[in-house]
Amino acid sequence: MNIKFERDTLLGQLKSNSRVAVSKLRTIARNWVRENKEIDSKTFIELLDLLYSGPSREEKVLASMIVGLFPTHLVTLKEARLDLWLGQLAGWEEVDSVCDEIDIWFRADQKGREHLLRVWNRHSQIEKRRASLVVLCSSVSKDSSVYLADLSFECIDILKGETHAMITKAISWLLRSLIKYHKNEVEKYLKQNAATLPKIAVREVARKLETGKK
Template structure:
């Protein structure tokens, strides 16, 4: 549960979303495209990045505990923007990347909806090296997510594999096959 300080920080972020929100224009259904029924503030990606940078410059002294509380509040937020904003904050506060544990990701995914919310958490938070470095744990979590009743977790299991892990396995396999092929050709 977020304390007063992190609740205030959370509200500060929402206030910026509201301030910069532009009215929905035309007939394009952004909610449908993003696969979410959550509230949307119509902001450009560059605006959200600027909000993240400015927020962290004002809160340079944010503690790891406050950062985690804020992420918990954001990933449970009412808007899709909040639910994708934690990843933006992490991009500028990499020192707190260890708070993105497999169990937290599993928990946060339970409240996300739509490809945008899921992909923003899974594609931008991890590297293949990070997942493969703790593969025993991650493989258990990914396997569990692939069978979960929650569609966001099932989707996340695929995103994690295809974005972060699969390319590393493919590179390793191709490299091994090329090495084998090269040795074979040299023998002939």
């Protein structure tokens, strides 16, 4: 497989310099995966290296969609590779698109892979700090383990003093996600930390606890 040709084939379907809708990108990714479902791990990584290092938002979001459509390759990825890819992303959309897929990788070996989340949680790059929370949003909504809940509260504790919306909104999202299986723990945490949590998180989490709605 010619990796650069495949990259150009994917991007050639965009046919526009304007922002491409996520639904269009998803269709492109699914069609490409359908035609290349036998791709080997080495080629898979080489293609994603090219896409994640590209200059456009479309390349990076496409890469994350393709990652999620190859779960057998995804779960075997090394921490260093995921860290490299995340370091090339900017803004909430690019970060969240890959976090939705990393959840599968993380839950395949939670205790063995929590180290990377802890590194991101204290990283100087805000995208990595956001990722440490958003990956857990998906995980805690699918897994009721106390281990994941405790890890989530620890990650929130470290970042709750930040004021940037990329972090404050992620804290709110994670706390609201925890309500599904850990409502009592979230209620207790909110009471104990209301003065130090972002105001938007306190407001949104309290509303969900009261109404059950987002």
